[in-house]
Amino acid sequence: MALEYSHDLKSADKxxxxxxxxxxxxxxxxxxxxxxxxxxxxxxxPIQLTLDLPALEQPMTFEGRDLKYGxxxxxxxxxxxxxxxxxxxxxxxxxxxxxxxxxxxFRSAVCYQTxxxxxxxxxxREIVDVVLEYRNSMSTLEQTIRERVEAGLVDRQELLMVxxxxxxxxxxxxxxxxxxxxxxxALNSLIGVNLQDPTExxxxxxxxxxxxxxxxxxxxxxxxxxxxxxQLKMAESSLRLTxxxxxxxxxxxxxxxxxxxxxxxxxxxxPNYVVYAKLSVPLFEWGKRRNEKRASTMKIGMANDxxxxxxxQVNLEVQTARTSLSQALEQVELAENSLGKxxxxxxxxxxxxxxxxxxxxxxxxxQAYRQTSQxxxxxxxxxxxxxYSGLIKALNKx
Numbered sequence: 001m002a003l004e005y006s007h008d009l010k011s012a013d014k015x016x017x018x019x020x021x022x023x024x025x026x027x028x029x030x031x032x033x034x035x036x037x038x039x040x041x042x043x044x045x046p047i048q049l050t051l052d053l054p055a056l057e058q059p060m061t062f063e064g065r066d067l068k069y070g071x072x073x074x075x076x077x078x079x080x081x082x083x084x085x086x087x088x089x090x091x092x093x094x095x096x097x098x099x100x101x102x103x104x105x106f107r108s109a110v111c112y113q114t115x116x117x118x119x120x121x122x123x124x125r126e127i128v129d130v131v132l133e134y135r136n137s138m139s140t141l142e143q144t145i146r147e148r149v150e151a152g153l154v155d156r157q158e159l160l161m162v163x164x165x166x167x168x169x170x171x172x173x174x175x176x177x178x179x180x181x182x183x184x185x186a187l188n189s190l191i192g193v194n195l196q197d198p199t200e201x202x203x204x205x206x207x208x209x210x211x212x213x214x215x216x217x218x219x220x221x222x223x224x225x226x227x228x229x230x231q232l233k234m235a236e237s238s239l240r241l242t243x244x245x246x247x248x249x250x251x252x253x254x255x256x257x258x259x260x261x262x263x264x265x266x267x268x269x270x271p272n273y274v275v276y277a278k279l280s281v282p283l284f285e286w287g288k289r290r291n292e293k294r295a296s297t298m299k300i301g302m303a304n305d306x307x308x309x310x311x312x313q314v315n316l317e318v319q320t321a322r323t324s325l326s327q328a329l330e331q332v333e334l335a336e337n338s339l340g341k342x343x344x345x346x347x348x349x350x351x352x353x354x355x356x357x358x359x360x361x362x363x364x365x366x367q368a369y370r371q372t373s374q375x376x377x378x379x380x381x382x383x384x385x386x387x388y389s390g391l392i393k394a395l396n397k398x
Contacts (some may be wrong), residue, residue, distance in 0.1 A: 005192030019382035070259020082247025
């Protein structure tokens, strides 16, 4: 749902479509170009030419026409462009690859962001259950002490103490419910549903399930690395494009026209045509070619440096995610062990209080220890799921 709703992914898909169209446009440069022209010109004082010939008694006068108009078609075919067209097609292909890798990068980011928000929301829901259990245990303890106060077995101060703790539990419950609702709204915003919708989620965070390949895989297939290589290829293509501008350019063309004046200065429209070849050779550019080539070479070096930087960052991210997940799994095991002992401690405290061997303060402390252990267990599981999602992203396993 998040992938379908993501605005970044929709934009990335449009960018891919645009790059495909640009690639097609670059390939069209191989084909002949056909263009049409129309002209209309009126000259107030046309050119006149007068010749005095001995054989003629009167001078011979030639006079241009005031009005000139016509239409023409031109067909131009590139023959040799120094590799410019071919390199332009390659450049468009590299841009297409870059757009595709960028879309994969956004897709991985959306998956990771949704994973993190989902487990955060589940953790908040589980915390609501933990606080609710604590509130209920305080209510049960309050009822027990109230009966003892009415029977004159304990002092009323113990009841007041438990009532304060119950009110604190009520306050924590309200806060936990508020945190859960805001977390669910944030999740709804990611998956594109109404913010107030009661989106179904897990009631508790499961322990991380994983396969052994996450401990041995690397991030070699990351889109960031492929994007860095795309940038290198684009820099290399840019160098070749720069070089192609200083090589000979050969075109052949055909122009057909239908214009007036026509043949022999006739006023009627007459057809005509021209076939030509055009060769352009750069001779001297004041060192511009050398300077641009040096600049392009430096950009290739920068692209290589960027590849090394990205590979180092990816390797660091993978190793950090592995270490963090390994430690988080140990924390989950430790928190689960502590929770079991805290529950046993609470049970024993309630039994000893019923026997009159300890005060209510120790019972309240035992219940608080149990709640703290529960919260620590929930947070440890949420942290482990978060680090697992981070490792999946680092390994490009989404």
